[in-house]
Amino acid sequence: MDQGSAAGSGGTFISLSDTEQxxxxxxxxxxxxxxxxxxxxxxxAELFRASQLPAETLHQVTEACGAKxxxxxxxxxxxxxxKLMAAAQAGLPVRLESIAGELPLPVFVGITNELEMHYPxxxxxxxxxxxxxxxxxxxxxxxxxxxxxxxxxxxxxDKQEAWSPPQSPGISPPRSPSAYRSYPYGAQRNxxxxxxxxxxxxxxxxxxxxxNSSPSYYSVKLQPEQPVITRVASVERLxxxxxxxxxxxxxRITEEQREYYTNQFRSLQPDLSALIMGTVAxxxxxxxKLPIPELSHIWELSDVDKDGALTFTEFCxxxxxxxxxxxxxxxxxxxxxxxxxxFVEAGVVTAPPSEKILFGSVDLQVTSRxxxxxxxxxxxxxxxxxxxxxxxxxxxEKPIQHxxxxxxxxxxxxxxxxxxxxxxxxxxxxxxxxAMKKVEEPPTPPPRPQKTHSRASSLDLNKLFQQSGxxxxxxxxSLSAKSGWLPPPxxxxxxxxxxxxxxxxxxxxxxxxxAVQQPNFADFSKFREEQESSVRGLSTEDLTPPKSxxxxxHQGHAPQKPVRRxxxxxxxxxxxxxxxxxxxxxxxxxxxxxxxxxxREIQMAIRKNRExxxxxxxxxxxxxxxxxxxxxxxxxxxxxxxxxRPVAST
Amino acid sequence: MAVCIAVIAKENYPLYxxxxxxxxxxxFHYTVHTSLDVVEEKISGVGKALADQRELYLGLLxxxxxxxxYGYVTNSKVKFVIVVxxxxxxxxxxxxxSMFRKLHNSFTDVMCNPFYNPGDPIQSKAFDxxxxxxxxxxx
Numbered sequence: 001m002d003q004g005s006a007a008g009s010g011g012t013f014i015s016l017s018d019t020e021q022x023x024x025x026x027x028x029x030x031x032x033x034x035x036x037x038x039x040x041x042x043x044x045a046e047l048f049r050a051s052q053l054p055a056e057t058l059h060q061v062t063e064a065c066g067a068k069x070x071x072x073x074x075x076x077x078x079x080x081x082x083k084l085m086a087a088a089q090a091g092l093p094v095r096l097e098s099i100a101g102e103l104p105l106p107v108f109v110g111i112t113n114e115l116e117m118h119y120p121x122x123x124x125x126x127x128x129x130x131x132x133x134x135x136x137x138x139x140x141x142x143x144x145x146x147x148x149x150x151x152x153x154x155x156x157x158d159k160q161e162a163w164s165p166p167q168s169p170g171i172s173p174p175r176s177p178s179a180y181r182s183y184p185y186g187a188q189r190n191x192x193x194x195x196x197x198x199x200x201x202x203x204x205x206x207x208x209x210x211x212n213s214s215p216s217y218y219s220v221k222l223q224p225e226q227p228v229i230t231r232v233a234s235v236e237r238l239x240x241x242x243x244x245x246x247x248x249x250x251x252r253i254t255e256e257q258r259e260y261y262t263n264q265f266r267s268l269q270p271d272l273s274a275l276i277m278g279t280v281a282x283x284x285x286x287x288x289k290l291p292i293p294e295l296s297h298i299w300e301l302s303d304v305d306k307d308g309a310l311t312f313t314e315f316c317x318x319x320x321x322x323x324x325x326x327x328x329x330x331x332x333x334x335x336x337x338x339x340x341x342x343f344v345e346a347g348v349v350t351a352p353p354s355e356k357i358l359f360g361s362v363d364l365q366v367t368s369r370x371x372x373x374x375x376x377x378x379x380x381x382x383x384x385x386x387x388x389x390x391x392x393x394x395x396x397e398k399p400i401q402h403x404x405x406x407x408x409x410x411x412x413x414x415x416x417x418x419x420x421x422x423x424x425x426x427x428x429x430x431x432x433x434x435a436m437k438k439v440e441e442p443p444t445p446p447p448r449p450q451k452t453h454s455r456a457s458s459l460d461l462n463k464l465f466q467q468s469g470x471x472x473x474x475x476x477x478s479l480s481a482k483s484g485w486l487p488p489p490x491x492x493x494x495x496x497x498x499x500x501x502x503x504x505x506x507x508x509x510x511x512x513x514x515a516v517q518q519p520n521f522a523d524f525s526k527f528r529e530e531q532e533s534s535v536r537g538l539s540t541e542d543l544t545p546p547k548s549x550x551x552x553x554h555q556g557h558a559p560q561k562p563v564r565r566x567x568x569x570x571x572x573x574x575x576x577x578x579x580x581x582x583x584x585x586x587x588x589x590x591x592x593x594x595x596x597x598x599x600r601e602i603q604m605a606i607r608k609n610r611e612x613x614x615x616x617x618x619x620x621x622x623x624x625x626x627x628x629x630x631x632x633x634x635x636x637x638x639x640x641x642x643x644x645r646p647v648a649s650t
Numbered sequence: 651m652a653v654c655i656a657v658i659a660k661e662n663y664p665l666y667x668x669x670x671x672x673x674x675x676x677x678f679h680y681t682v683h684t685s686l687d688v689v690e691e692k693i694s695g696v697g698k699a700l701a702d703q704r705e706l707y708l709g710l711l712x713x714x715x716x717x718x719x720y721g722y723v724t725n726s727k728v729k730f731v732i733v734v735x736x737x738x739x740x741x742x743x744x745x746x747x748s749m750f751r752k753l754h755n756s757f758t759d760v761m762c763n764p765f766y767n768p769g770d771p772i773q774s775k776a777f778d779x780x781x782x783x784x785x786x787x788x789x
Contacts, residue, residue: 278762279764296763296774297774300774306759
C-alpha cells in the first residue's frame with residue numbers, strides 16, 4: 001500500500017506499518033482519556049506492565065523513546081515505546097536502531113478486551129497485508145512474531161469477534177475491513193491452526209520490508225499515514241466527536257487569544273521573529289501575580305528550546321498557560337500537544353530539515369497526530385466561560401482560521417525551534433539527548449546596531465566614518481581601517497586619532513614629502529575615498545571636505561601631490577610613532593608608494609622620536625633636580641626631628 | 651543506576667539531594683557531605699589554570715564497601731555527586747560520565763529558567779524526572 005511504500009521513502013525516523021499504525025493508534029486511544037492530549041500515565045504504565053517485560057527493560061524503553069525527557073508519553077513517544085517493546089519482546093536490545101526495521105507488534109497481557117482484539121489480528125493482518133499488498137510495506141512476519149501471539153491463542157479467539165465490529169464500520173483503507181473481518185473469523189475457527197500455518201509461512205516470507213523501512217524516518221512515513229489515521233479516527237469516532245478540528249480544548253489558542261498575545265509580544269519586543277529575554281519575560285509574567293513556582297513551571301513547559309528566552313510561539317504558549325491557570329485550570333505536567341511549537345492541525349506536517357534529530361522529527365509528528373486523535377477526548381472539555389471577555393474563545397467559528405494561521409506559523413517556528421535545538425552544548429556527547437540540548441548560549445539579542453569590531457579601536461575614526469560613510473562599503477572600510485590603522489595602544493604618545501590629524505590638516509606643517517603623505521595616504525585615502533564617495537555633501541565634519549579633496553587628489557594625481565602635502569604631513573608627523581608599525585603594512589597594501597617615500601617618512605619618524613626623546617630627557621632631568629631638592633629638605637627635617645625627639649621623650 | 655544523587659552549590663550547601671531508599675537518606679547525606687572534602691581537594695589541586703586544565707568529571711571520589719561515590723564539578727563550582735551501589739559493578743566510567751552529562755544538561759535547563767534564582771533549591775519537575783531515570787529503578 002502507499003503507506004507501506006511510503007515507508008520505503010527515506011527521510012523519517014521510524015516506519016510503522018499499517019497494522020502497527022492501527023494497533024498503536026488504538027492503544028493510544030485506549031490510554032488517552034486525558035484532555036490534554038497525552039496518555040494517562042497510569043494507563044500507559046498498565047499497558048507497559050502488561051507487556052510482561054522486565055521493569056528494567058520498560059525503563060529503558062521509556063528512556064529511549066524520549067518520554068522521560070518529555071515527562072510524558074506523547075503520541076510519538078508512545079509509538080516508539082510500543083515499537084521498542086516489540087523489539088524487546090522479540091529479543092532485540094532496547095535501542096532506537098533496533099526498531100528501525102520491521103518488527104512484530106508488541107503483545108500485552110490482559111489489559112482490555114479491545115487491546116487484546118488487536119493482537120491476534122496483528123499477525124493476521126500482517127499476513128493479509130503482505131498478501132494483499134503483495135509487496136513490502138507491511139510488517140514482515142517473522143518467527144518471533146508468532147511467539148507472542150501463540151501465547152494468547154485463547155484470548156484471541158475469544159475476543160476477535162467482539163473486536164472486529166469496531167473496526168469494520170467504514171474504515172477507509174479498503175483492504176483493511178475485509179482483511180480484518182475475514183481473518184478474525186478464520187482465526188476463530190482454527191485459531192491455533194491458523195497461527196501455526198502462519199508460522200510455517202513465516203520463514204518463506206522474505207524480509208524485504210526491512211530494507212525499505214529501516215532507512216525511512218518516522219515523520220515522512222507518518223505524513224502519508226496520517227490521512228489514513230485521520231480517516232480511521234474520524235470514521236470510528238465520528239459518533240463521539242462533534243467537530244474534528246474545532247476544539248473546546250483549553251490548551252488550544254484561539255484567534256483572538258493569538259492576536260492578544262501578539263500585541264503583548266509586540267509591546268515587549270517589536271520584532272515578532274526575535275526573542276524575548278528571560279528577565280523581560282519574567283518581569284512581564286510576574287505581573288500576572290501567579291506564584292513563582294507556578295511561573296517557573298510554566299516557563300519550563302513553554303521554553304522548549306531551553307535557551308532562556310521566548311520565541312513568539314513559546315511566548316504564546318506561556319501566556320496561554322498563564323491565562324489558563326488564572327482561570328482555574330490546573331497546570332499540566334507536560335506541554336499539551338496543541339500548545340507545542342510544532343503543532344499543526346491534522347494534515348501535512350512539514351518535515352524539518354533532516355539534520356535535526358529524531359526527537360525533533362518525532363516531536364513534529366507527535367503534534368500532528370494528537371491533534372487528530374486527541375480530538376475525541378477534547379470534546380468533553382467544556383466551553384470556557386471563565387475566560388475574560390477579551391479572550392472569549394470562539395472555537396466553532398475560528399478553528400479553520402486558526403488552523404490556517406497556525407500552519408504558517410508552525411513550520412517557521414518549527415524550523416526556528418529545530419535550529420535552536422540544534423545548538424549543541426559545548427560538553428555534549430553524541431547521545432541524542434545531549435545533541436538536543438544546547439549550551440548556555442546567550443540568547444539571540446534583540447536587533448541591536450552592530451558594533452563593528454573593526455571600528456572599536458579608533459573611536460573617533462569610527463564615529464567619523466559612520467557619520468560620513470554610513471554603510472558605504474563598511475567591510476572595505478574596516479579592512480583598511482584595521483590594516484592601516486592599528487588600534488592605538490593607550491601608552492602610545494598622542495596617537496592622533498582622526499581629530500588631531502584632521503585638525504592638522506588645515507594646516508600647519510608642511511614638510512612636504514610624498515613619503516610623508518604616504519601613510520596618510522594609505523590610512524586615509526581609502527577612507528576618504530569612501531567618505532567622499534558616500535557622502536559628498538556631508539558637512540558634519542569639517543574634515544571631510546579636506547579629506548575628500550585629498551583623497552581625490554591622492555588617488556593618483558602625482559602632480560597634485562605636492563599641493564596636498566601640506567594637508568598630510570602634519571598628520572604624518574603626528575602619527576609617525578604609530579605610523580611606523582603600520583606604515584609598512586599600509587605601504588605594502590597601497591600600491592602607489594614608491595620606496596623613496598618610505599625613507600623620507602621613516603626619517604621624519606626618527607626625527608620626531610628624537611625630539612620627543614629630547615623633551616623627555618629634559619623633563620627627566622628637571623624632575624631629578626626637584627627630587628634632589630626634596631631629598632635635601634627631607635634630610636634637614638629629619639635631623640631637626642631627631643634633635644627634638646630626645647627633648648620630647650624625656 | 652545511582653542510589654543517591656546530589657547537587658551542591660558553590661557554597662557547599664545542597665541544592666538538590668535525592669536518594670532512592672528513602673529511609674536510609676541520612677546515611678547518604680552524610681556520605682555526600684564527606685565527599686565534598688574530596689571534591690575540594692581535587693579541584694584545588696590544579697593551581698594554575700583554574701578551569702582550563704581541570705576536567706569537569708572528577709571520577710571516583712572514594713569507594714566504600716557498600717557503594718562508590720563519583721563527583722563532577724561545573725565551571726561555576728556547582729558540584730554533582732552520584733552515589734552508586736558497589737554491587738552494581740556493571741556501571742562503567744562512560745556511563746557515569748553520561749549520567750553526569752545529563753545532570754549537567756538538565757541543571758543548565760533549570761538555570762535558564764528566569765524564575766529560578768541561583769541558590770534556591772531545585773524544584774523543577776523536569777530535573778526531577780531526569781534524576782528519576784538515573785536512580786535505581788525500584789519498581
